[in-house]
Amino acid sequence: MEINDKAPDFTLKDGDGNDWTLSDHQGEVIALLFYPGDDTPV
Numbered sequence: 001m002e003i004n005d006k007a008p009d010f011t012l013k014d015g016d017g018n019d020w021t022l023s024d025h026q027g028e029v030i031a032l033l034f035y036p037g038d039d040t041p042v
Contacts, residue, residue, distance in 0.1 A: 007032055 001007070011021040022030070 007022060009021065009023045011019050014020045
């Protein structure tokens with residue numbers, strides 16, 4: 001991906017175990033952060 005590319009739609013579990021889908025939040029400001037797993041050498 002490049003800066004300003006649109007993210008593909010996805011669904012993940014939130015902290016309470018509920019589904020969270022990106023397309024359900026169109027028109028909202030969303031910050032997506034990607035990082036390697038905690039405590040990994042990556």
